[in-house]
Amino acid sequence: MTEPDELQPSPTSGADPGAEGGAQPEVRRALRLWIALARSYLTFSRAVSANISEFGLTTAQFGVLEALHHLGPLSLGELAEKLLVTGGNITYVMDRLEEQGYVERERSSQDRRVILAHLTPQGAELMTSVFPEHAAFIRRSLAHLEPEEQEELRRLLKKLGKRMPGRG
Secondary structure, rough: OOOOHHOOOOOOOOOOOOOOOHOOOHHHHHHHHHHHHHHHHHHHHHHHHHHHHHOOOHHHHHHHHHHHHHHOOOEEHHHHHHHHOHHHHHHHHHHHHHHHEEEEEEEOOOOOOEEEEEEEEHHHHHHHHHHHHHHHHHHHHOOOOOOOHHHHHHEEEEEEEEEEEEOO
16 A cells, blocks of 8 residues: 555646645545554454464454354354354355354244354363463553553544444
8 A cells, every 4th residue: 555645646647636645634634544544454453363373263263253152142144244244254154163063053943044153062162262362462462552542542443433434
């Protein structure tokens, strides 16, 4: 990604003076924020993925196990919604976790169309052993921010996410 400071149109490019480098301060500020957010997310998610891979899991697999560990049995639709993935992706991840003996699927007794996912004893044991390590990794990864900064960043990111166009 190119920083907006580097986005100066050449004199012969015929670029719109309102675009990128010649943009108004509020546009440049928004672009810089977007770039910083995207870079931060990519760096953080790569580090988290590497940490999770030490447990022999993918990030998606860990997300399913973590949700079931903390929330209890969930429908596949609820899992997809919570993890911001498609139903097809959840099915694929569930297939792999089921093969490993960490989860089971069963039809809901209230609505036979609904398939519930739940941890097996082996899956619960895995999460009991690895989640504290994962939580400690996240804590260490954020230690350079003061507790108040962490809370403010969480609040701002939540505010940003809730007000995004097309959210729903």
